[in-house]
Amino acid sequence: MWQYEKKLEYPVNIKNPNPALAKVIISQLGGPDGELGAALRYLNQRYTAPCREVQAILNDVGTEELAHIEMIGTILYQLTRNLSIKEIKDSGFDTYFVDHTTGVYPIAASGVPFTAATFQSTGDAIGDLHEDLAAEQKARVTYDNILRLADDPDVRDPIKFLREREIVHYQRFGEPNRTK
């Protein structure tokens, strides 16, 4: 089971709304290499992991991904607060707004809703761990691209933290591939 801690893993305090930026960052919630897929990938893979060390890594990293979903949701929420209809139209956020208003909903930046078709649980530790290594690098690339598109330091700071965690997780998934 899980217990909720009433805090973010890393603070998010965005002062200026920017719905156009929210439209691209949303890919890290519901996109092909986003945090929701990451959490579900690891938390489902852990049952058939062959030893405690690997079970623990999948459990710990999968749990941390839940905290990353919360950070991305917070970024999206804060980027879309107090918008005028003019801002919604001018930013291109109207195509999201028409279905979801400013509710946080997991889709890719392209508009494709979240799908489990982007990840695997093979039941094979070597297959799963190598998918996990690739997944962390793909998420790192998405964060790199967000950093290319975002100027606001209030947004860049938590995104840089999340990018760094992808690298740490990549290293952790490398550990069980080494022989003792």
Added chain:
Amino acid sequence: MGLEYFRKHRDEYEKLEAEYTSKYGPVLARQSEGDKKWEWVKEPFPWERGES
């Protein structure tokens, strides 16, 4: 040593968490005190920040 590092930071975390909850309210729902108002909903949730 890894385990020494773990213990050091766990102890530090526990001290700081106690200090934080005494000032700003519960981090876990079970830390709620008070007999008049459910403390868990007295303070904002963590996404309600940053507004200028």
